[in-house]
Amino acid sequence: MQTAQKLSEGKATVTEIVNVIQPALKGGGNNFDHKDISKMVWEAGLIDGMRVAGEILTVALNSGVPDEGNEEAEEKAKT
Secondary structure (H helix, E strand, C coil), X not given: CHHHHHHHHCCCCXXXXXXXXXXXXXXXXXXXXXXXXXXXXXXXXXXXXXXXXXXXXXXXXXXXXXXXXXXXXXXXXXX
């Protein structure tokens, strides 16, 4: 939760950003090391790195919680 707060405030370090992104990449079948991801974040820009890390945390923190009131999400869940 602290990392999510730092991301929302724009105060996250590259290391914190990489620590969020790396498990997601590994879970997707990619084998990037910390140095590779740090380089990608620097090349893409810190703002994009924070955005991606924030999206990953949002999905991770909301997983398993139904989108109550979101009819489109409910229809997708049924299929």
